[in-house]
Amino acid sequence: xxxxxRTKTVLALTLALALFLAGPLILPIYWLMILTEILIMGLLAxxxxxxxxYTGLLSFGQAAFFGVGAYATxxxxxxxxSSLLVGLLAALGAGALAAVVVGYFCVRRDEIYFAMxxxxxxxxxxxxxxxxxxxxxxxxxxPLMNVPALNLLGREFxxxxxxxxxxxxxxxxxxxxxxxxxxxxxxxGLMLTAIRENKQRLSxxxxxVQNLRLAAFVIAGALAGVAGGLFCLFxxxxxxxxxxxxFSSRPVLMTILxxxxxxxxxxxxAAIFFGLEQLITSVTENWMIFLGxxxxxxxxxxxxxxxxxxxxxxxxxxxxxx
Amino acid sequence: xxxFVINLLNGLSWGMLLFLxxxxxxxxxxxxxxxxxxxxxxxxxGAYLCMQVMHIIPSFWWGIVVGPxxxxxxxxxxxxxxxxxxxxxxxxxxxxxTFAILLVLDDAVRIIWGPGYHVxxxxxxxxxxxxxxxxxxxxxxxxxxxxxxxxxxxxxxxFQFSRWGRIxxxxxxxxxxxxxxxxxxxxLFTAVFAFGTWLAAFGGALAxxxxxxxxSMGERIIIESFIVVVCGGMGSFPGAFxxxxxxxxxxxxxxxxxxxxxxAVPYMLLAAVLLVxxxxxxxxxx
Numbered sequence: 140x141x142x143x144x145r146t147k148t149v150l151a152l153t154l155a156l157a158l159f160l161a162g163p164l165i166l167p168i169y170w171l172m173i174l175t176e177i178l179i180m181g182l183l184a185x186x187x188x189x190x191x192x193y194t195g196l197l198s199f200g201q202a203a204f205f206g207v208g209a210y211a212t213x214x215x216x217x218x219x220x221s222s223l224l225v226g227l228l229a230a231l232g233a234g235a236l237a238a239v240v241v242g243y244f245c246v247r248r249d250e251i252y253f254a255m256x257x258x259x260x261x262x263x264x265x266x267x268x269x270x271x272x273x274x275x276x277x278x279x280x281x282p283l284m285n286v287p288a289l290n291l292l293g294r295e296f297x298x299x300x301x302x303x304x305x306x307x308x309x310x311x312x313x314x315x316x317x318x319x320x321x322x323x324x325x326x327x328g329l330m331l332t333a334i335r336e337n338k339q340r341l342s343x344x345x346x347x348v349q350n351l352r353l354a355a356f357v358i359a360g361a362l363a364g365v366a367g368g369l370f371c372l373f374x375x376x377x378x379x380x381x382x383x384x385x386f387s388s389r390p391v392l393m394t395i396l397x398x399x400x401x402x403x404x405x406x407x408x409a410a411i412f413f414g415l416e417q418l419i420t421s422v423t424e425n426w427m428i429f430l431g432x433x434x435x436x437x438x439x440x441x442x443x444x445x446x447x448x449x450x451x452x453x454x455x456x457x458x459x460x461x
Numbered sequence: 462x463x464x465f466v467i468n469l470l471n472g473l474s475w476g477m478l479l480f481l482x483x484x485x486x487x488x489x490x491x492x493x494x495x496x497x498x499x500x501x502x503x504x505x506x507g508a509y510l511c512m513q514v515m516h517i518i519p520s521f522w523w524g525i526v527v528g529p530x531x532x533x534x535x536x537x538x539x540x541x542x543x544x545x546x547x548x549x550x551x552x553x554x555x556x557x558x559t560f561a562i563l564l565v566l567d568d569a570v571r572i573i574w575g576p577g578y579h580v581x582x583x584x585x586x587x588x589x590x591x592x593x594x595x596x597x598x599x600x601x602x603x604x605x606x607x608x609x610x611x612x613x614x615x616x617x618x619x620f621q622f623s624r625w626g627r628i629x630x631x632x633x634x635x636x637x638x639x640x641x642x643x644x645x646x647x648x649l650f651t652a653v654f655a656f657g658t659w660l661a662a663f664g665g666a667l668a669x670x671x672x673x674x675x676x677s678m679g680e681r682i683i684i685e686s687f688i689v690v691v692c693g694g695m696g697s698f699p700g701a702f703x704x705x706x707x708x709x710x711x712x713x714x715x716x717x718x719x720x721x722x723x724x725a726v727p728y729m730l731l732a733a734v735l736l737v738x739x740x741x742x743x744x745x746x747x
Contacts, residue, residue: 191553197553197556244732244736247739248735248739250552250553251496251552251556251691251695252691252735252739252740254553254556255687255688255691255731255735256731256732256735258684258687259688259727259728259731259732259735260728260732262684262725262728263725263728263729263732266722266724266725266728267725269724270722270724270725384684385680388560391557391560392557392560395557425568425571425572427564427565427567427568428564428565428568428569428572430561430564431561431562431563431564431565431568432561432565434557434558434560434561434564435543435558435561435562435565438547438554438557438558438561439543439546439547439558442550442551442554
């Protein structure tokens with residue numbers, strides 16, 4: 140990365156950060172809540188993209204870990220837990236634990252088989268959440284009776300205030316994204332990319348492909364769990380439908396829309412997804428058909444996604460001008 | 462004994478429907494190399510178009526002939542204009558393209574026919590029930606149990622022994638070589654995809670009197686036929702048959718032995734098979 144390029148990236152990131160922080164000042168409450176949801180789903184999509192974009196594994200069960208995280212937070216808080224931080228850590232731990240077990244079986248498989256077996260395990264977890272009424276409340280879900288207040292500098296902030304909720308979600312997701320950034324930029328992250336490009340070569344030079352994949356799977360599961368915990372706080376509820384495969388397709392679609400080769404592609408995709416949903420559902424409730432129609436050209440002509448294509452265009456432009 | 466026979470027949474009739482649908486899925490995968498997410502939507506369209514034709518000509522037999530043919534035409538258009546762009550690309554993108562088609566078709570059905578349920582009456586010949594032990598059993602389900610293997614056998618003979626069947630198998634095995642000996646592969650691909658969609662739609666039309674029509678009917682069938690195809694071995698004919706039978710029977714007997722945990726049966730079957738035999742029961746390592 141050249142020095143000029145780096146300054147540009149830093150500038151763009153600072154600008155984005157400033158915009159996100161200015162959100163509560165410029166946006167009406169309704170859109171602020173949508174932005175909160177974009178951040179949560181963006182984190183889920185980015186956790187998925189660690190597997191898809193970086194490691195080359197198409198997971199169709201990422202929502203299961205999202206749901207496991209949501210239930211972990213809901214159970215912790217409804218059984219008398221009073222710390223938000225511990226609630227989210229429970230989500231992280233539960234997501235990681237579920238991912239260790241499921242991942243152990245899945246990471247040996249490739250391509251379609253990986254997609255199908257993650258879908259299968261995801262739906263198994265969905266069935267557990269749906270049918271084990273004693274623990275999860277069955278299809279009605281598990282409501283959060285009390286959301287503990289955020290203790291900061293000796294003052295209490297209630298998360299029922301959308302602005303506080305937004306800033307809380309923003310802080311947590313930003314921390315997770317920084318962590319993810321460090322992961323993909325580390326030697327470990329490079330090994331994951333190497334798995335995507337040619338896993339045979341990598342195993343010939345002595346790397347344990349299975350273990351690396353499992354590690355990526357667990358990290359992705361843990362981050363999806365955190366996103367699920369946030370989603371549970373945001374909705375004051377954990378329901379089984381967020382674990383269904385139809386929900387698992389969302390991070391996939393967001394990632395494809397935004398661009399799987401770009402670090403922030405999935406987040407961008409989430410923003411497009413929700414933005415369009417708001418726009419179109421205000422006119423008609425059949426918004427899936429529009430999503431499908433938009434997805435077809437993206438998949439065929441812009442496999443690098445919308446953000447990826449935009450970045451490519453900007454890069455070639457700047458190269459040609461002297 | 463009585464409940465055993467009824468469960469057996471239920472499992473067989475559902476299994477035979479699954480078999481027909483999985484057959485199209487596995488053929489398309491075997492030849493084109495594409496796992497078609499929209500296959501369940503073609504199944505659903507087959508059922509709805511059968512119903513629509515019956516509104517014009519009130520005969521089930523017209524519906525089951527015309528409806529699936531209309532869907533096959535749609536399949537031709539989809540292959541020509543969409544799928545053809547992504548052959549040779551990463552398999553995930555092919556899967557996602559067909560997923561996008563699924564979104565469009567499912568919502569289109571919801572817009573055209575509404576979100577509610579519809580019922581298709583079985584033809585007079587197959588309506589009604591016959592006595593079985595102390596109770597009765599629908600004739601139509603028995604018809605499914607018999608029709609499924611017959612259609613399967615006919616297709617198997619076609620693929621195994623006819624000239625066209627051989628050409629299709631040759632193209633599936635080695636596309637370049639087939640082109641080299643003068644087979645027009647692009648046209649063949651279109652034909653095979655049209656055939657796969659026709660088979661899905663035919664299964665849908667057959668299923669129409671067996672279950673109620675709703676916009677979600679494709680969603681269940683696609684996941685279950687994925688499971689059948691992956692368990693049986695992708696691209697394998699006997700695999701689809703055995704996989705469909707196992708899944709159908711497991712599901713109908715699962716309701717007896719497992720109660721509400723029965724929902725998880727297909728997924729447990731999938732995981733168990735893939736763990737023991739990674740390429741499915743009849744699949745070969747690729």
